[in-house]
Amino acid sequence: MPDILRIPPAPESPASFPARVRMRDGVRLAADVYLPGAPDEADATPGDTVLIRLPYDKSGVYCFIPQIAEYFARHGYRVVAQDVRGKFRSEGDALLFVNEVDDGHDTLEWIAQQPWSNGNVAMWGDSYYGYTQWAAAASGHPALKAIAPRVTGTGLGEPVRPDPATRTRRIEWGVTYMYPLTQFFENDALHWEPDWERRDFAAQAEEFMAEVGRRGLSYDQWYPHPVLLPRFPGGSPFAGRSVPTLHTIGWWDNCAPLSWADVAAIAAHPNWDAHHHLRIESIDHESFRLLEADEDRVPERSEQQILDLLPRTLDPAIAFFDVFVRGNGTAADLPKVVWSLAGTDELRTEPSWPPAGVRSVALRATSDGGLTARPGAAPEPATTLEWTHDPADLVPSSAPDAFSFLLARPDESPIGDRDDVLRFDAAAATADVDLAGPVSARVRVASDGPVMDCFVRLLDVAPDGTALRIARGQLQLRDATEPGVLEIDLGQLGYRLRTGHRLRVHVSSSDYPEFLPQPGTGADPWTWGETRPNRQQLVVGGADGLSLTLTVLEGDLP
Template sequence: MRDGIRLATDVYLPTTEVTGDGGGASAEGMSAAAADVPGDTILIRLPYDKSGQYTFIPLIAEYFMTRGYRVVAQDVRGKFRSEGETLLFVNEARDGYDTIEWITQQPWSNGRVAMWGDSYYGYTQWAAVSTQHPALKAIAPRVTGTTLGEPVHRNAGDITRGVEMGITYLYPLSYFHSQDAFFWELDPQRRPFSEQAEDAMAAIGSRSISYDQWFPRPVHLRRFPDGHPFDARPVPTLQTIGYWDNCAPQSWADVAEIEARPAWALNHFLRLEPMDHESFYLNDSVEQRVEERPEEQIRSELPRMLDAALDFFEVFVRDNGSASDIPRVSWALSGTDEVRTSASWPPAGTRELELHATIDGGLASGSAEGTDAEQIVSWTHDPADSVPSSARNAFAFLLDKPDEAPLGERDDVLTFTGQPVEQPIDLVGPVRARAQISSDGPVMDLFVRLLDVSEDGSALRIARGQRQLVDASVATNIELDLGHLGYRLAAGHRLGVQVASTDSPEFLPQPGTGEDPWSATTLRTNRQSIAIGGPDGLAITVTTLDSAFDPSDGDTP
């Protein structure tokens, strides 16, 4: 790097068939190294061990090489075999630039570079874009965002803000404490949580600089010292978002920002898949949904993970074809085997439908004027007995594909359910909620889940949103973004909605006192309230391709 730090880097060079009929690379007879022939390079920069089993980069590199790419995999600064200070986010822009520059100087490089990767190694792509290296021709970030992992900052004048994810303070203590990775579990019954973090660092024998930058006085990290990626020269981007990815809000925030910038919008391509953060898919078989995927299974799943990016790079890195060859939006219809394309998102032909919660636990469509008179419904928020997160691992929701119905049996969860639909209904596009809420405590979190309730009563979460009301003593109308759907509601199924004030440990539960949840020592129960019925009552807006969908009475198109 420009400051003399050395980053550990694996270089994978494809080999060429020099015997036989000249039909290309094969598993046998490969003896002439591609180092003699400059070619295109795919760069992967990650903090999870470039040679480890978790991200199986060697298998990914092997797959990329079958298409003739040189592959460079690198441990980011301060991680595993790389030198330098272990510091979350802030070194990735210029280290990315310097690595791309190094690649262009190698005899096996033709000066064209693409980047690929998930999560943090999707973020390193955006960081590299911000530096505007001319050799970076295309990127393919998956399940990531430019604000990935950023803590919720408490700004003066806020009425609402996001709810802090439980991983926020654990991540810099596990993956970004030092070169190695350290794993430990938070005890949800022991307060303050911050004391557990101190005990962990004492056991390790050193502090995490990244943790200290976020707590107790969080600072805005200078992620992009050369300017924000969206202020840089647009780079052709294939952005992949999982419907069940818990980091999808950061991805969709980037989509909104890109759509507001015409030059970037022209270079942006969207891919929506029925997967979670760890690339488990909705339709995976029971055999596929295993925590430690064997190599044979990983190899079989590489095409669905990599082929779209390779097709994208073929156009924008190798100039084989034109931009019109790549669908502007490619989206899966979850619950089917269909993958559709469209010129925009949501696709043409959709319409919004507003559903209103009713006091008898139903969902009614139509205008708010046709609903019952407003009533206030209350429940007790007990931080010592939080509504639990349904999945063991929030990043691998579809590994368990949990049944959400049992959560609805709790006294601190409100449940509303529509009538069965007679024909399959396609829910395609954004989902939103609005509600008037209040609490006798100073701060209130609101979680709203949209469910597919099957005929046997089991429920799959298909969308979710969360928002925090900063001064909850005053009844306030708030809006929640529940993400986006490409989902077929099967005949006989119903839409359901669950409302709660915790989702722990995926999100830090409010202590009930207004203190920071991470450092709070005192717990207090609160009485939470929400309006049902009337113009300010709880309402969910879904987007559907069907022109006559009415889940409140079972009408069908």
């Protein structure tokens, strides 16, 4: 059994005062309250409040909430930072997701009744504490005037459920079942890693729970017999009262597919879409930037680096809250879309996404490993390419931590040299090409095994041969002995392909340990067990050959 690092709550910030907020069922949730001014001269007159509800310790170093709260307070906001139910100093069970609507509502109600509150509340936060904003908004509480969720989604976290009506399904993240065994197991955070070489993850989970002497409520809710508890009383998080939203997505955030799914859902709800503002940055989940200075690309940020990070992280939200919470200006003063053209330092504004004037360009793979745009040209005859998926020799994930991809900013060119990765290269660009909008792939695949995972990665290859992943998608085909056509969403791009650079596509059947790998027998990857190599097939050429559709704003793909 690996070592278990237990992280209890950190001391509460001296810049705040503690509070215990009673929920409707009597459970008390711990909060820190920050008021503008020095602690001994705090401004307790009624004012606007920012609420942050998170499971990662409201007082801890990981999310540096005390520094964030003090930054908001310096801008005149009262701040309430709260441990969600069952975490750190809060009472109750550590049960993922399902209590956040009601607990968010009850916390908003408590804030509205405090003498230092004027009844107007905004919410801010990343990841799970972005999710708690969507949940609080779904409660319909009238005190919530604006939210600013970052790198998150309303569908965050739960395991992939099979859909018997289709042969395709999403591929499971490796971290999915680990989250309720680490961050959401009990009040404290328990940090440990399975032995990724063993791959009998379910057995290792049982060993872990035996070691700590208790079972995990959230884990047992999910595995092995899932109990589906509703997250949102209205079914959809966007079924009820809408809230002005500043929605931040990272081009390299591994949770970005969840964010983009929410963008699509919001577009179908006019009351939400009317005041949905999108901000797309060249960041990953941990807010590392593509063009990060070398001295700031470090796993543990210093106190000064954290303070330097605050303005670019919080100022957009403050400007948004000033309009929708304080009434300083109107919605027309704020752009609907602010986006980073990755590969440059440029921020652009648009009335909608994708930008006006874009066009779709299809690239077709060829049997000799090419990738070409030839519009109007007939495809070459269909050819079937093959490779072996060997559960004993999986394609490795490129970054040590998928949540901080840009910390490593890995060169993925060596992965394309493997025998179990198909590689397709376009010609070098003769001028800069700006890509802005959706990317998708269409593939016809089959396997001699019952389940086939198909990963498609789009890379920017520099003249020196190094390759940066700029888009990706993956999808699973069940009953894979019968060929199937997969429409794979690779997400969205806002990226400048420089002169002399080329696009490359990698196709593989594993990406481990970021995604759980197939044992080759159709068995549950979390359980593992017996394994068997599979022979995989992909078609190039013909009507169903591998093609990639990109959205081009400026320039021409070769």
